[in-house]
Amino acid sequence: MSSAEAAEYQFFHQSFVKDYEEGLEIWANQKQSRIDPTAEVKSFPCITGPLRAMTVNAVSTILSRFHDTLDNTKVRKKRLDDTVATISILRAQGFTGLQLAHATVRKGDRVIKDAADLIHHLTFVSPKMRWILKYVMDHCLKRRPDGGRNKLLCSEDIPVSAWFIETVLKSIYIRAEVLHAGLNDLQRIALIQEFNEPQSDLVVLVMMYQVSSQGANLDGACHRVCSVTTAINLPSELQVHYRPIRVSQKEKVTIVQLSVVNSHNAWRETKQVDKSIIDVLTKLRSPESFQVIADALNDNRDEMLAAHNSDEERDSGSSDDEGPAQGASFTPVNRNLRKRKRTQQETDDTDEGPDDLPPAYETPDATYSPTKHETDEESENCDDVSNEDGDDEDEGVTPNEYISDFRKA
Incomplete structure (x- = not known):
């Protein structure tokens, strides 16, 4: 990313951060204006819009420009936006990349005279879009000896970003489609079948996390997955990424996750990794994992003590009765986990019933007893x-x- 691109990205990002801070400030003032300031605030701060704008800006600042253009445009006395309704209208009317470029040209930009100028403008401050173009040129456009071609599956969380990828690729005559919620069942089935056909000209398929992809097997001609934007949780993300991973897959599946350094996108990636570390370590149940968990608890302990001893906490008066906070360090205890020995279950011969069946033919009960x-x-x-060992019963308890x-x- 050049200095000019970084400057434009920071300009939009700081504007969205300001909106984010204003939303939190308004929410905090509403809490203080209550009769009982200590009561829980059941509302949520108005920060969803700024966070979404930061995520879109990490994909391309052209989309941030396009948002400003739509926001200042009125059609029948109504302002436009970049929501699903507007994107559906633009897609239905055949809105092209050239029209998008003319709608986002600003003072000082290069004049669009040919296709090279068009691609330069559409990929400006968009490292992700440039990576997708290079990946398609290197791996998807070249046909295999059998006449087929490899396909690329992209996953996206925001509709306007998925539409942007589709529009840019179609501008250079690379066919791309979005599996969005506006398609009916027959259209989705036809699109998936065409994508699985190696001889078809459909090269890139963009799938949305919000649209269910259950039952969609994409192993026909695709073994490369590109995560453009992460989902709100890992299961939704893996549901799309694992579409090409099937028993009939003949190639090694490659999954690439795109992230712009020093951006809001990278911050989201870091937070998701932090959540996954604790989950993975708790399942390993090894001495090393317990040590890492203890270190993480100690780090959080320092942050909690710093917040507890801060001036704001002292002014609130919540810690006057408790005195200064003291915290002990967490240390993992090295002990061997014991497994219970189960005795063979004995059948009760005193059960009365008209038809006593052997245990092998009894139907299982749906309720636990x-x-x-x-x-x-x-x-x-x-x-x-x-x-037997004389220790406490609660020590070394296993999930079983x-x-x-x-x-x-």
């Missing part, structure tokens, strides 16, 4: 086994023990 899974004698045996105790309760 202690008598169906564990007998009292088994529970006593389990307790005796778990206390939690489930067993839950069933007994």
Whole structure:
């Protein structure tokens, strides 16, 4: 990214950050104006719009320019926007990349005379779009010996960004389509079938996280996935990324996640990684993972103590009765996890019933019941086994023990 591109990105980003801070300030003032300032505020600050604008700006500042153009344009006394309704109208009317370029030209920009000037303008301050173009040129346009071609699957969270990718690629005669919510079932099926056909001219397919992709197998001609914008959670993101990963896949699937350094997009990536680290470490259950968890708790302890001892917290008076906050360091305890020994379940011969079937032919009960899974004698045996070492019963409890105790309760 050049200095001119970085300057324009920072200009829009600082404007959105200002809107974000104003939304938080208004929300905080509303809380203080209440009769009881300590009561919980059930509303949410108006920060969704600025956060969305930051994410769009990380894809391309041309979209930020286009938003300003639409915001200052009135059609039948109504201002336009970059929501799904407006994008659907533009797509239906065949809005081209050349029209988008003319709508976003500003003073000092290069005059658009040929296709090279058009691509230079549409990819200005858009490292992600330039990467997609290079990737398509290197891996998708060249046909294989059998006459087919490789396809590229892109995942996107914001509709206007997906429409931007489609429009830019179509401007240089590379066919791209968006699997959006405006398509009916027959259109979606036809689009997926065409994308799976190696001989078709559909090279790039953009899938939205909000549109369900269950049952869509995209392993026919695609083994490359590009995540343009991350989703709000990991399951929604993996639902799209794993579409080409099927048993019938013949190639190694490559998943690439695009992120602009020192941008709001990179900040979102960092936060998602921080959330995933704790989840992964808690599932490993190794001494190294416990040490990392202890270090993370110690880091959070320092932040909590700093907030507790701050001037704002002292002025609120919530910590006067408790005194100065003191926190001890977390240290992982090295102990061997014990597994319970299960005795063989004994059948009760005293059950009365007109038709007693053998255990192998009995239908399972849909509800959990202690008598169906564990007998009292088994529970006593389990307790005796778990206390053989003389330690506390709660030490080294495994997930299976939690489930067993839950069933007994």
